[in-house]
Amino acid sequence: MVRSVQHDMLPQSTHDDVARQQFVVALKQGLNRSIRSSNKRLFEEVVAPEFAARTGATPDDRDTIRGAMYSHPAYRGWSTMHRSAQELMWTSVADVVARDTERLQQQAARLTQPAKRRGSLELDPSVQAPRGVANLDIHLQTGGYMMNRSPEDVAAGALYEVGGNLYAFGQGLGKHDSKAAHVQRFLAEKFPDLKPERILDMGCSAGSASVPYALEFPDAEVHAIDVAPAMLRYAHARAESLAAAVHFHQRDAADTKFPDSYFDLIVSHNMMHEIPDSTRRGMLKESWRMLAPGGVAVHQDVPLQFKGLSEFQKFEMSWDTLNNNEPYWEVYASADLAADAKAAGIPDAQVYVGNLPQATQSLPWFVTVITKPAA
Numbered sequence: 001m002v003r004s005v006q007h008d009m010l011p012q013s014t015h016d017d018v019a020r021q022q023f024v025v026a027l028k029q030g031l032n033r034s035i036r037s038s039n040k041r042l043f044e045e046v047v048a049p050e051f052a053a054r055t056g057a058t059p060d061d062r063d064t065i066r067g068a069m070y071s072h073p074a075y076r077g078w079s080t081m082h083r084s085a086q087e088l089m090w091t092s093v094a095d096v097v098a099r100d101t102e103r104l105q106q107q108a109a110r111l112t113q114p115a116k117r118r119g120s121l122e123l124d125p126s127v128q129a130p131r132g133v134a135n136l137d138i139h140l141q142t143g144g145y146m147m148n149r150s151p152e153d154v155a156a157g158a159l160y161e162v163g164g165n166l167y168a169f170g171q172g173l174g175k176h177d178s179k180a181a182h183v184q185r186f187l188a189e190k191f192p193d194l195k196p197e198r199i200l201d202m203g204c205s206a207g208s209a210s211v212p213y214a215l216e217f218p219d220a221e222v223h224a225i226d227v228a229p230a231m232l233r234y235a236h237a238r239a240e241s242l243a244a245a246v247h248f249h250q251r252d253a254a255d256t257k258f259p260d261s262y263f264d265l266i267v268s269h270n271m272m273h274e275i276p277d278s279t280r281r282g283m284l285k286e287s288w289r290m291l292a293p294g295g296v297a298v299h300q301d302v303p304l305q306f307k308g309l310s311e312f313q314k315f316e317m318s319w320d321t322l323n324n325n326e327p328y329w330e331v332y333a334s335a336d337l338a339a340d341a342k343a344a345g346i347p348d349a350q351v352y353v354g355n356l357p358q359a360t361q362s363l364p365w366f367v368t369v370i371t372k373p374a375a
């Protein structure tokens, strides 16, 4: 399934909205591709020599590099524009969603009518989101993931889907780059005999990854969990509009309440870099507990691990923590996922941590794979 799939829950953009969104994507592509790539040269040819001349020392750790780079107007200029482009991206979507709110809510009600629906939605207001998720507009998303202004609110999901796509295109990712499709190819190649009867998608957001599994395995019982209620309402209606039977639940990935050995396939997509250490470790433990014998868990995420990176690359990665409200970006980058899996009681031999093969206009997505031996 492609990244920019069309369905009845998409907010309706006017010609002017689309022009604005295309401008933001072009601006982001310029800032990401042309200028960002010259930041290293700026450091090596200008900033580091000037720093050495001034202090007699070499800027050789992430924090010193950051201080030296921010003292240069060219880097400060790039950083300011990069932040502004992210803000512009969200307003170019938030205006559309705000204008279309009533129609979107009506669509959701129509699509999820009891007589018609294939899946379901279970909300539980007692579920707590991690502090950095509950109290912050992660990557500057308008209102944050937990925005929930009424019992019909679906805006967080609409914002996430449309803004997320613009973000990906601004990074140069193609329309055909779908994270679920990468994992599905990996599963087909490495586990050709896997025919899951029950599937779980953790941290599903708008359900963009949950739907492809439900369509690929139409006989499976598919569940998806998230802590954000308006995200889940949107995801449910979106899945119905794509004729996918998915059961959405407001639950914590570190305490899912599903029975032991319940799932043959557990997945998460781009979730690990947005949760604290404790939730990540909890979700690995839950994955092991919930996997049936012969089952597989694939936790896919951004290729963002500090291991083997230079101090300059680490400094570059810290941009999102400092400027883009990504409190767990570096938490994830510094994590030792194999050690986490071991601490969760998973034997070494049942864990694979590494990259997926890179497709055209795609990232070399990173995965933590857990397999449970057949009984």
Ligand SMILES: C[S@@+](CC[C@H](N)C(=O)[O-])C[C@H]1O[C@@H](n2cnc3c(N)ncnc32)[C@H](O)[C@@H]1O
Binding pocket: 129, 130, 133, 145, 179, 202, 203, 204, 205, 206, 207, 208, 209, 225, 226, 227, 228, 231, 251, 252, 253, 254, 268, 269, 270, 271, 274, 275, 279
């Ligand atoms: C980057 S989004 C995931 C994207 C999504 N999987 C996709 O493929 O489009 C991270 C999601 O994790 C959810 N989340 C954060 N903490 C969670 C937790 N403890 N349990 C379940 N979901 C959580 C957030 O609400 C958010 O929707």
